Amino acid sequence: MVKITLGLPKGSLNNIKRGNTYQLFVDAGYEMKGYEPEDESFEIQIVNDEDIKAFLTRPQSSPVELNRGMVDLAIVGEDWVKEESVLSDNDITKLGDLDYGQTRLIMAVPNDSPYENLTDFFRKNKNRDTPILCFTEYPNLTRKFMMQNKGYQEIYGDTVPLVQVRGLKDGNNDKVQVINSDGATEVYIAKGADLIVDNTQTGNSLKKAGLKELETILHSSAGLYAGVSCTGEKMEKAQLIFDQLYGAILARKYFDVKFNINNDIVKELTDYLIENKLCSDEPTINKGSTYSQVNVLIPKGKFPEMLYEIKKYGASSIIRSDVKQYVK
């Protein structure tokens, strides 16, 4: 089988508190070396799947690498895929969402600012002499968002805010400037910026910096994305990897429950479980001489309700286990 190259994220998406990609792979049945959080190596070994060649990648670099065929597949936040594709179409295909790394990209100002939203901000700053400064790691999305704003259009028409990425400048409206930040973005307000655009998750960083949200630009979470070089057999393999990862994600939401019930009550109980969606398709029944063992897969949140009800049917020897994989 052909080898597939996979970019695995460093930073927040491999942080035990924020988005533990390493644990996801372990839960999905992959044996990994060199990707333990805070002890990552540049090359990562997936010991029990030699068809995958994995590299540690900064999420903000993954879209470029996917677009240029440097990696076939990558786990990356949707925010970075969108930041990369603002100016031109890309050939990145989303295989699916992985249900972690949830953040919002927001625009923020100091807590004591008088602005209600970005339109209000532009209107109230209409006559100032100095340029409006906005710092962000996402200059493309920020500029696009500003240009779509009603207040911006009223004052600056279809001019393009100046974007500066280090020495490189682009745009024709130097009254509104979007400047690239490489991190610790919220601190720029204390240093004189008017606006920042940054990710928020718990809201702690904004609170610490004394900032409030003015606008939400987008919601993001981690996903598995395929690049231009991921075709044919590689795409088939990519799909299998997604199914395996998603199986582990789905499994986290379910319990595997077994219990014994008198044979006389099996029919009534089966109807109850199916009607109340307390099993996937139907309960598995293992019939004995007097008692049957019933086995169901149920969403975790439904367990207390089910326990209460099956006790009324006389259930005994109730066993609840975690599920490692659930591929529907």
Ligand SMILES: Nc1ncnc2c1ncn2[C@@H]1O[C@H](COP(=O)(O)OP(=O)(O)OP(=O)(O)O)[C@@H](O)[C@H]1O
């Ligand atoms: N606090 C957070 N919680 C969960 N996910 C986050 C958080 N901050 C950023 N992310 C997501 O993690 C991905 C990586 O973010 P990004 O590379 O900007 O920062 P980082 O994790 O600090 O990495 P680095 O230290 O390499 O800059 C992005 O897709 C982003 O949406």
Ligand SMILES: O=P(O)(O)OC[C@H]1O[C@H](OP(=O)(O)OP(=O)(O)O)[C@H](O)[C@@H]1O
């Ligand atoms: O809402 P919160 O839970 O506080 O998370 C949001 C913070 O997390 C990220 O920063 P990170 O800590 O990765 O550092 P950075 O700003 O240097 O990228 C992001 O850029 C925010 O600053």
